[in-house]
Amino acid sequence: MTAQNPLLAVEGVETYYGNIIALRGVDIAVFEGEIVTLIGANGAGKSTLMMTICGNPQARKGRIVYAGEDITHLPTHDIMQRSIAQSPEGRRIFPRMTVMENLQMGALVTDGASFDADLQRVFDLFPRLKERQHQRGGTLSGGEQQMLAIGRALMSRPRLLLLDEPSLGLAPMVVKQIFEVIKELNREEGLTVFLVEQNAFHALRLAHRGYVMVNGQITMSGTGAELLARPEVRAAYLEGGRKEAAE
C-alpha cells in the first residue's frame, strides 16, 4: 500500500433514509497506519457514514474502496470478513454473555490459531476485562463495556478499526485511558483507526488527520493540530474540551 492508495477511500458517497438524504457526497481517505477522526455535532451524519462503510445502510451513490476492493454493495457480514472491525456507537456488546464469551464472538472470523495470544493482548490492554472475564457483559460499567467492545473488535485481528464515539457517556479519566490504548495500538502495531467522535478535543489531539462534518457534508479537513488551531473548530466543537483539558 503506497501513500497514493488509501486503505479506506470513501468517494462521493450519498446515503439516504427513505427519501431523506443523510450523507451528501462524502469524500474521506484513511491511509495505512493513520488515526483519522471525523468530528461533528449531533445529527451531522457521523454514525451514518460509519454504518455505510459497514454496508447498512448502503450508499446510493458514490463508492467505498477498502484495500483496493470496491465494497460499496457487499453485505455487512462480507465486509466484516475483510479485516475491518467495528465498535459501534452505544457499545453493542452481548449483555447476557460473559466477557469471555463476548471476546470469543469477536474471534469468530479468525481461524482461531492465535486466539490465546490475542486474548492475552486484550487482557494486557484492559486488565479489568481479565478480572471480570466470567461476569456478564450487561453488568459491566459503561467504561468496562466500552473496553469490551474494543477488545471484541481487536479479537478479530483487524487491519482497520472503526470506532464510533468510544467516549460517549464516559468519565474523563476513562476516556483518557481508552484513547491511550488506541494510541498505543497504532504506535506499537501500526493499526489503522477511523474514529468518529463528538469529543473533538481528545479526538483531534489523538488523530493524525481529521475531517469535520456538518449536515452530511465534509466542510473542513487537515491534521489534528491544524483543525485544533482553527477558530471555527474551537468555537463550534471545543468548548467542553477546553474545560476538560484544564481539569
Ligand SMILES: Nc1ncnc2c1ncn2[C@@H]1O[C@H](COP(=O)(O)OP(=O)(O)OP(=O)(O)O)[C@@H](O)[C@H]1O
Ligand atoms: N434510521 C434512521 N431513519 C431516519 N433517519 C435517520 C436514521 N438514522 C439517522 N437518521 C438521521 O440521519 C441524520 C444523521 O444521523 P447520524 O446518527 O448519522 O448523526 P451523528 O452525526 O452520528 O449524530 P450523533 O453524534 O448524535 O450520534 C440525522 O438527521 C438523523 O436523524
